[in-house]
Amino acid sequence: MNLLARFDAWLLAPVPRERLALLRIGIGGYAWIYLLARGRDVLAPAHYPASAFAPLGIVRLLDAPLPPAALYALYGLCVLFGALFVLGAAYRWSAPVFALLLLWVLSYRHSWGMIFHTDNLLVLHTVLLAASPAAEVLAWPRPASTTPALTGGWVVRALCLVTCAAYLVAGLAKLELSGVSWAGGDALREQIAYDALRKIELGSVHSPLGPWLLPHAWLFAPLSSFSLAAELLAPLALLGGRWAAIWCSCAWLFHLGVLATMAIVFPYPLSGAAFLAFFPIERWFARATRRRSD
Amino acid sequence: MTRTEVAQRWRAYLLGLGLPAAVLAPLLSGASDSFPLSTYPMFARSRGELALYSMVAVGRDGREERLAPALLGTKEVLQAKVLIQRSVDGGPETMAQLCADVAGRVAAESRAARALAIVQRRYDPIAYFVRSPAPLVEQRIFECTLPAPPGAGEAR
Numbered sequence: 001m002n003l004l005a006r007f008d009a010w011l012l013a014p015v016p017r018e019r020l021a022l023l024r025i026g027i028g029g030y031a032w033i034y035l036l037a038r039g040r041d042v043l044a045p046a047h048y049p050a051s052a053f054a055p056l057g058i059v060r061l062l063d064a065p066l067p068p069a070a071l072y073a074l075y076g077l078c079v080l081f082g083a084l085f086v087l088g089a090a091y092r093w094s095a096p097v098f099a100l101l102l103l104w105v106l107s108y109r110h111s112w113g114m115i116f117h118t119d120n121l122l123v124l125h126t127v128l129l130a131a132s133p134a135a136e137v138l139a140w141p142r143p144a145s146t147t148p149a150l151t152g153g154w155v156v157r158a159l160c161l162v163t164c165a166a167y168l169v170a171g172l173a174k175l176e177l178s179g180v181s182w183a184g185g186d187a188l189r190e191q192i193a194y195d196a197l198r199k200i201e202l203g204s205v206h207s208p209l210g211p212w213l214l215p216h217a218w219l220f221a222p223l224s225s226f227s228l229a230a231e232l233l234a235p236l237a238l239l240g241g242r243w244a245a246i247w248c249s250c251a252w253l254f255h256l257g258v259l260a261t262m263a264i265v266f267p268y269p270l271s272g273a274a275f276l277a278f279f280p281i282e283r284w285f286a287r288a289t290r291r292r293s294d
Numbered sequence: 295m296t297r298t299e300v301a302q303r304w305r306a307y308l309l310g311l312g313l314p315a316a317v318l319a320p321l322l323s324g325a326s327d328s329f330p331l332s333t334y335p336m337f338a339r340s341r342g343e344l345a346l347y348s349m350v351a352v353g354r355d356g357r358e359e360r361l362a363p364a365l366l367g368t369k370e371v372l373q374a375k376v377l378i379q380r381s382v383d384g385g386p387e388t389m390a391q392l393c394a395d396v397a398g399r400v401a402a403e404s405r406a407a408r409a410l411a412i413v414q415r416r417y418d419p420i421a422y423f424v425r426s427p428a429p430l431v432e433q434r435i436f437e438c439t440l441p442a443p444p445g446a447g448e449a450r
Contacts, residue, residue, distance in 0.1 A: 011310055012303065040369060047367050049395070051388055052380050057329045103330065110329045113376035123330040124313060131309050154306035161314035169321055170334035176321075177339040187340045193419035194341040201346050201415065203360040204371035211423045227337075 015153035017136045018282035023159070024095075024134035025086055026281070027125050030273040031102060032082040034122070039075065042109050046071050056115065057107040071108065078105045085130070088139025099123075099130035122268045124162045125277075128155055159277035160244075164234040167251060171231025183228050185220025195262045210261040223257065230254045237278055244278040251275070343430070344417045347378045349392075351400055351407035352437070358411070365399045366392075378412060386436065393438035401440050412436040 035042065046068035053065045066074075081098035084090060103126075106119045132155035136143055174182045181187075192210040199206035213219055230250040237247035252275070255266045268274045295303075319325070320333045327333045349366060350358040363374035381392040393410050400407055416431040 012306055044368050044370075044373070048377070049388075049391065051384055051391075052377055057331075107329050112373060113380060114370070114372045115327055115329055115332070116370075116372070117332055117334060117336055120330040120332050124317065128309060128313060131305065152302065152306065154310040158306075158310035158313060161310070162317055165314045165317040166332075166334070169318060169332070170336075170338075172321055173334050174338045177335065182338070188337065190341045190419060191337050193423055194344055197344055197417055197419045197422050198346060198375065199371055201344075201348050201360065202371045202374055203348075203362040204374075214420060214423045 011154050011157050013153045013157075014151055015156050016282045017133070017151040018138065018285065019280065020129075020132055020134040020151055020155060021088065021136065021138035022281045022285055023156070023276055024088060024129055025138065026273050026276045027122070027129060028082065028086040028098075030268065030271055031122055031126055032079070032086055034267065035075075035079055035082055035102075035105070042075055042105055043071060045108060045112055048112055052112050054113045055111045057110075058103055059107045059111045066108070074101060074108075075105055077101055085126075088135030088143070089141065091135035091139065095130035095134070099127045102126050118266050118268065121163060121166055121274050124166075125159055125274070128158050128162065131155070156277050160238055163274060163277070164237055167231045167234035171228055171234070174228060174231070183221065183225045185217070185222075185224045188224040188227070189214060189217060189220040192261050195264070199263070205263055207259075207261055207263040210263075213261065226250070227254050227257070240278070248275040248278055341419065344419050345414065346375070346417070347382050347412055347414050347435075349378055349396065350411050350413055351404060352409040352411050353406050354408045358413070359407070361396065361400065361410075365403070366396055367399070382412060382414075382435065389436040390438060393436070397438065397440050407440055409437055409439045411438075 045065065048065070050065050055062055078098065078101035081094055081101055084094035085098040103123050106123055110116060110119070133151050134155070136151060174187075178187050193214055196206040196210050230247070230253075234247060234251070237244045251269060252272070255269045258264050258266065259270065316331055320328075320331055325331070325333065327335055349361045351361060352358055363369055363371050366374045366377055368374050368377065377392065381388045389412055392412075396410060400410060411434045413432065413434050415429040417429050
């Protein structure tokens with residue numbers, strides 16, 4: 001088999017339809033809870049001055065901020081369609097609508113001069129799931145089971161590819177802007193000091209651990225090397241199995257480190273939802289339901 | 295291969311490879327940071343000195359107290375920073391507008407504050423934690439007086 005045919009077989013290899021459904025519930029459920037939990041932040045732009053409006057992404061379609069009522073309405077619709085997405089109800093049209101609304105609502109939240117990089121993967125994953133047959137099982141109302149047990153595995157591979165690509169870009173950006181010397185630790189040490197000081201100055205909560213570590217300069221070279229390796233070696237996770245488990249653990253630890261030293265929360269990867277596509281979650285689900293029924 | 299299978303294969307390639315390629319694209323295109331396609335510049339470069347504008351409440355005794363982001367109308371610290379920065383970039387008019395927006399919230403919370411000020415401070419971040427928290431440079435660049443609290447001047 002030539003390389004192209006092998007790639008084709010890898011990309012298109014079907015997966016159990018339960019896996020897609022569980023990814024829909026896991027990632028969609030996360031997005032829905034996140035929307036509710038961060039509702040105040042998502043709606044805060046309704047009170048920002050128009051002069052702070054800096055549209056980006058899809059929001060560039062606007063010349064001026066939305067009226068507050070429109071923002072509230074879009075947010076309400078997003079929550080509503082998010083619930084339909086998780087349930088798998090009328091999925092063929094409710095899922096793309098939810099993906100578009102989520103993209104819009106979160107892009108709008110980032111269109112005020114400060115981009116938070118915590119939501120990128122969530123939106124991309126939701127877009128991919130919305131284009132997939134992820135509501136053939138475990139959906140409400142219960143779908144007619146006319147489809148085969150296996151379904152489009154390309155979505156699972158695409159979710160993994162997008163995740164790895166995002167981490168790879170973050171790693172390559174460090175090499176591009178700071179060179180290999182980033183692994184030496186000085187940039188990370190400065191970043192932690194900068195972040196803590198900025199938060200103190202602005203009256204926000206900062207991590208006490210970061211400033212406590214700063215006098216111990218030698219610590220930052222291993223921490224930086226680990227972070228950079230976790231990002232640059234992300235494509236190894238595409239090998240699956242143990243490689244995926246090791247990489248996901250490293251990426252998760254990296255985010256835990258960011259939380260511990262800078263009080264910056266990347267909730268999507270920290271929750272584990274960002275990494276679900278790397279694992280045969282339908283087997284975990286089957287095991288859990290079997291154990292429950294025993 | 296049926297027509298449906300061909301269509302599914304096209305969709306798989308278009309989205310399954312197109313979206314990951316789009317995520318990688320900012321590396322090659324040199325595009326600026328955006329959403330949801332990002333250049334992920336956070337933590338990527340040395341930060342050097344920190345020049346920061348913050349908003350403070352000035353007490354009747356002249357003491358300054360930093361305002362929490364909520365008083366600036368946001369829960370997020372970075373958003374608060376951007377709001378202040380943009381008002382400074384906009385000049386005295388936009389700084390006055392920000393002052394007016396924040397004044398009501400501060401007056402409702404504290405009777406001790408007499409005025410609001412936008413302060414610029416410049417720091418060496420590592421020196422701040424390792425040696426001394428004193429700023430390298432500090433100056434008030436804008437000040438506005440708070441409205442007198444209701445009832446003030448009546449109870450004599």
